[in-house]
Amino acid sequence: MATILVVDDELGIRGLLSEILSDEGHTIELAENAAQARAFRERERPDLVLLDIWMPDVDGVSLLKEWSAGGQLTMPVIMMSGHGTIDTAVEAVKVGAMAFLEKPITLAKLLRAVEQGLAKPARPAATVTPLRPLELRDHGVYVGESMAKVGAVPVNGVAVALGPQAEQSFELDRPLREARDAFEKAYFEFHLARENGSMTRVAEKTGLERTHLYRKLKQLGVDLSRGRKTAVV
Numbered sequence: 001m002a003t004i005l006v007v008d009d010e011l012g013i014r015g016l017l018s019e020i021l022s023d024e025g026h027t028i029e030l031a032e033n034a035a036q037a038r039a040f041r042e043r044e045r046p047d048l049v050l051l052d053i054w055m056p057d058v059d060g061v062s063l064l065k066e067w068s069a070g071g072q073l074t075m076p077v078i079m080m081s082g083h084g085t086i087d088t089a090v091e092a093v094k095v096g097a098m099a100f101l102e103k104p105i106t107l108a109k110l111l112r113a114v115e116q117g118l119a120k121p122a123r124p125a126a127t128v129t130p131l132r133p134l135e136l137r138d139h140g141v142y143v144g145e146s147m148a149k150v151g152a153v154p155v156n157g158v159a160v161a162l163g164p165q166a167e168q169s170f171e172l173d174r175p176l177r178e179a180r181d182a183f184e185k186a187y188f189e190f191h192l193a194r195e196n197g198s199m200t201r202v203a204e205k206t207g208l209e210r211t212h213l214y215r216k217l218k219q220l221g222v223d224l225s226r227g228r229k230t231a232v233v
Contacts, residue, residue, distance in 0.1 A: 001024070001025040001026045001027065002026050002027070002046075002047035002048055002118050003026070003027045003028075003029065003044075003046045003047050003048075004021055004026050004027070004028055004029070004046060004047060004048045004049070004050065004114070005029045005030075005031060005037065005040060005041075005046040005048070005049045005050070006018060006021075006028060006029070006030050006031070006049075006050045007031045007032075007033075007034070007036075007037040007049065007050065007051045007052055007055075007060070007063075008032070008050070008052040008055075008080065009032050009033060009052065009054075009055045009056055010052075011032070013052070013080075013103070014030050014032065017050060017110070018030060020107065020110065020111075021110075021114065024111065024114075026114075029046060033055055033056065033057045033058070034055055034057050034058035034059075034060075034062070034063045035057060035058070037049075037051070037063060038063065038066070041067065041072055045072075045074060045075055046075055047075060047118060048075060048076050048077075048078070048114060048117045048118055049075060049076070049077045049078070050078050050080055050114075051063065051064065051077050051078065051079055051080065051097075052079075052080050052081065053079055053080065053081040053083075053088060053092070054081060054082075054083060060079055060080075060081075060092070061079075061088065061091055061092050061095065064077060064079075064092060064095045064096060064097060065095050067096075068095050068096050073095075073096050076098045076117040076118070076120050077096065077097045077098060078097065078098060078099045078100070078101060078113050078114070078117055079092045079097045079099070079100045079101070080100075080101050080102075080103060080105065081100070081102065081103060082102065082103035082104070098116075098117055098120065099113050099116070099117065101113055181220060184216075184220055185220040185221065185222055187206075188202070188206070188216070188217055188220065188222050189222055189223075191205050191206060192222070192224070197224065199213060199214070199224075
């Protein structure tokens with residue numbers, strides 16, 4: 001199985017993640033701050049890192065930048081936070097994080113993210129090519145109004161949870177137009193579900209005039225009845 005480094009300043013979070021992942025057969029290494037994580041990475045390379053963003057000494061994004069700049073970001077890193085913002089998640093993905101999990105992390109989301117992370121082949125740091133921020137902002141990677149609606153950020157096909165009952169996977173190794181359409185379709189389906197199929201409220205939330213919205217949904221092939229069946233409260 002894998003060696004997973006869990007970096008979090010909260011003892012309870014470290015203990016819980018260690019227990020869950022140890023039960024899955026993984027070897028777990030723990031660090032309560034960036035200094036300990038940095039020291040461990042100097043000694044060896046874990047197969048996966050679960051990295052908290054908000055820590056008292058050096059925050060997780062800054063540590064991620066250090067690893068990237070020093071050629072040590074050769075393992076998948078999943079960021080975690082209970083107080084994250086969209087901008088913070090975008091910054092982490094730009095640097096090279098493969099996913100973003102919001103606390104409290106459900107067992108299913110944790111195991112799924114870890115499984116997907118471990119399935120990724122290790123890459124030399126020099127070949128890591130994060131998506132440009134313009135692509136992340138303009139083509140629907142982040143859906144919903146806050147990080148409370150985002151379970152994981154999709155990077156190179158990693159799953160992104162669009163809400164408590166919906167999950168999508170995106171393959172980004174495709175023409176930009178196709179990728180954009182896939183993201184936009186998921187974005188509108190999310191809002192239709194959240195607003196129980198109300199076109200008026202979806203138009204308000206997305207900032208589109210109703211006629212334009214109908215035209216856009218038809219173009220993307222969105223099932224307008226889906227929202228009423230899978231409403232997110």
